[in-house]
Amino acid sequence: MHKREYLINILKEKGFGSRFCLTIYEINDLKPFVLSFLKIESGKIIRLPFFAEYNYFGNAIYKQWRTTGTWEWFEDRIDSGQYLAGGSDNVGCVGWDPPEFWSTILTFRPVIEL
Numbered sequence: 001m002h003k004r005e006y007l008i009n010i011l012k013e014k015g016f017g018s019r020f021c022l023t024i025y026e027i028n029d030l031k032p033f034v035l036s037f038l039k040i041e042s043g044k045i046i047r048l049p050f051f052a053e054y055n056y057f058g059n060a061i062y063k064q065w066r067t068t069g070t071w072e073w074f075e076d077r078i079d080s081g082q083y084l085a086g087g088s089d090n091v092g093c094v095g096w097d098p099p100e101f102w103s104t105i106l107t108f109r110p111v112i113e114l
Contacts, residue, residue, distance in 0.1 A: 005018070018107075020106065046111070066091055
């Protein structure tokens with residue numbers, strides 16, 4: 001599955017080996033490329049999933065998300081400016097980190113509002 005990663009070239013170009021270990025700032029820098037690669041007009045909103053979306057889909061449709069040992073960045077922010085992140089064997093598990101934080105088990109998935 002990793003070999004079919006459509007972001008692999010842009011990640012390598014920016015010095016990354018995968019979607020892991022990226023800060024929110026680095027993820028935001030990749031968003032225009034995602035729109036371009038998917039041939040979606042640049043004015044569309046591209047963001048991370050909100051925790052409620054992730055939790056709903058993880059419980060209702062993608063039950064395999066409960067088995068991953070990774071964490072995922074979310075669009076939600078708390079008053080201090082930190083972003084929510086969740087996952088790690090439980091679609092209901094949530095934590096928060098500053099936008100400049102990165103981890104070897106923290107990744108992202110883009111959501112595009114059409």
